[in-house]
Amino acid sequence: xxxxxxxxxxxxxxxxxxxxxxxxxxxxxxxxxxxxxxxxxxxxxxxxxxxxxxxxxxxxxxxxxxxxxxxxxxxxxxxxxxxxxxxxxxxxxxxxxxxxxxxxxxxxxxxxxxxxxxxxxxxxxxxxxxxxxxxxxxxxxxxxxxxxxxxxxxxxxxxxxxxxxxxxxxxxxxxxxxxxxxxxxxxxxxxxxxxxxxxxxxxxxxxxxxxxxxxxxxxxxxxxxxxxxxxxxxxxxxxxxxxxxxxxxxxxxxxxxxxxxxxxxxxxxxxxxxxxxxxxxxxxxxxxxxxxxxxxxxxxxxxxxxxxxxxxxxxxxxxxxxxxxxxxxxxxxxxxxxxxxxxxxxxxxxxxxxxxxxxxxxxxxxxxxxxxxxxxxxxxxxxxxxxxxxxxxxxxxxx
Amino acid sequence: xxxxxxxxxxxxxxxxxxxxxxxxxxxxxxxxxxxxxxxxxxxxxxxxxxxxxxxxxxxxxxxxxxxxxxxxxxxxxxxxxxxxxxxxxxxxxxxxxxxxxx
Numbered sequence: 097x098x099x100x101x102x103x104x105x106x107x108x109x110x111x112x113x114x115x116x117x118x119x120x121x122x123x124x125x126x127x128x129x130x131x132x133x134x135x136x137x138x139x140x141x142x143x144x145x146x147x148x149x150x151x152x153x154x155x156x157x158x159x160x161x162x163x164x165x166x167x168x169x170x171x172x173x174x175x176x177x178x179x180x181x182x183x184x185x186x187x188x189x190x191x192x193x194x195x196x197x198x199x200x201x202x203x204x205x206x207x208x209x210x211x212x213x214x215x216x217x218x219x220x221x222x223x224x225x226x227x228x229x230x231x232x233x234x235x236x237x238x239x240x241x242x243x244x245x246x247x248x249x250x251x252x253x254x255x256x257x258x259x260x261x262x263x264x265x266x267x268x269x270x271x272x273x274x275x276x277x278x279x280x281x282x283x284x285x286x287x288x289x290x291x292x293x294x295x296x297x298x299x300x301x302x303x304x305x306x307x308x309x310x311x312x313x314x315x316x317x318x319x320x321x322x323x324x325x326x327x328x329x330x331x332x333x334x335x336x337x338x339x340x341x342x343x344x345x346x347x348x349x350x351x352x353x354x355x356x357x358x359x360x361x362x363x364x365x366x367x368x369x370x371x372x373x374x375x376x377x378x379x380x381x382x383x384x385x386x387x388x389x390x391x392x393x394x395x396x397x398x399x400x401x402x403x404x405x406x407x408x409x410x411x412x413x414x415x416x417x418x419x420x421x422x423x424x425x426x427x428x429x430x431x432x433x434x435x436x437x438x439x440x441x442x443x444x445x446x447x448x449x450x451x452x453x454x455x456x457x458x459x460x461x462x463x464x465x466x467x468x469x470x471x472x473x474x475x476x477x478x479x480x481x482x483x484x485x486x487x488x489x490x491x492x493x494x495x
Numbered sequence: 496x497x498x499x500x501x502x503x504x505x506x507x508x509x510x511x512x513x514x515x516x517x518x519x520x521x522x523x524x525x526x527x528x529x530x531x532x533x534x535x536x537x538x539x540x541x542x543x544x545x546x547x548x549x550x551x552x553x554x555x556x557x558x559x560x561x562x563x564x565x566x567x568x569x570x571x572x573x574x575x576x577x578x579x580x581x582x583x584x585x586x587x588x589x590x591x592x593x594x595x596x597x
Binding site for chain 1: 513514516517518519520521522523525542543544545547548551552553554555556559563570571572573574593595597
């Protein structure tokens with residue numbers, strides 16, 4: 097009864113999709129911006145852009161990205177399975193380590209927090225399909241804007257320390273991660289991810305704290321995997337089981353989903369899809385403007401401070417250039433202090449618009465390898481709409 | 496003083512878990528178009544995901560929607576009959592299609 101009343105009060109939160117072009121060729125443009133924020137808040141969250149309630153899919157609005165740390169209640173949410181535990185008892189929660197180990201471990205939350213060295217790392221969590229709505233023709237999957245990402249300070253225990261405590265057998269090569277989320281049907285494959293032991297470094301942790309608080313339920317309470325530099329498809333939430341194997345296990349979410357063409361441009365055309373494919377793994381260099389948002393109105397000759405965040409897969413950001421003439425000329429922004437090579441690097445840029453009318457502001461990040469973001473229209477298409485990192489753009493009005 | 500200390504301890508215990516009761520994920524009534532084949536969509540798709548998951552894929556080709564329905568059956572093991580699968584594909588293309596076969 098109570099729930100029904102709640103439904104009645106609920107307002108429709110369907111996101112309006114812009115009418116898509118139906119071009120034969122594949123092109124890219126700016127991702128859809130300024131989608132409507134739902135009037136309904138999810139647990140421990142403020143109202144966000146809401147694509148689905150089952151499984152929950154929530155996007156942060158552009159304004160979120162004027163800060164180097166994404167607050168927990170603004171942090172995006174992406175689950176694959178509909179059945180998520182809505183109650184976890186921290187007293188009895190246990191993470192099982194098994195497979196090709198010398199000694200199986202059953203680690204309680206309390207043991208995780210007290211029996212191992214505690215470490216912290218600030219790292220960006222970004223969905224591989226973030227900004228997917230930039231791709232034309234429409235790529236398969238949720239049509240995210242730029243907000244399927246966030247940066248938090250994660251606290252937990254090195255995965256390597258846990259595996260060392262268990263002791264790996266000689267043949268150990270792959271580590272499989274499974275969380276507590278379940279499908280509606282027993283036969284549906286679980287959202288299990290695998291990492292090769294070679295991919296494991298000391299930055300990979302099992303985190304129980306996010307920005308000094310418990311992880312929110314919707315971000316994987318009580319413990320999730322953190323793999324700095326990697327897209328979030330492998331950052332398994334509500335982690336309950338870690339299994340070591342010698343052979344790679346064939347899994348739907350490894351072999352079919354979250355893959356791009358295995359060629360230099362990681363691109364293909366809708367009529368000629370490329371095989372073979374490879375996992376999306378490392379993030380490319382990207383920046384997003386948090387302020388101003390499109391259609392912001394400012395007075396001519398007033399002081400405008402553009403703010404945003406930039407990141408890559410851990411090489412670090414060297415520069416963020418800003419253009420206030422639609423990409424014709426560029427000037428360096430001020431970079432805030434470095435919170436670590438996997439973190440958002442906040443940038444700001446002051447200018448005084450002196451021309452009346454619409455002004456397009458762009459941001460372009462360059463990492464320490466010298467890789468820079470391409471213009472949106474220069475990004476090549478892939479069928480899953482993964483890894484978009486086009487130069488961000490907002491258009492304001494000067495009066 | 497003793498009493499104050501006691502209440503601080505209670506607070507600390509409660510604060511250990513940010514949420515100590517079951518959370519409730521709200522239901523969002525996504526507006527989906529009704530029409531021929533909608534019953535099959537309602538009867539099959541909602542078991543695993545919301546209408547939001549469908550309509551937020553954007554307008555897609557006939558082939559795309561067919562592949563999605565096949566994926567639900569083959570990869571995710573949804574027990575959808577052949578008849579319903581064909582009906583759902585036609586519904587999705589009619590109401591959430593881009594007019595293109597491929």
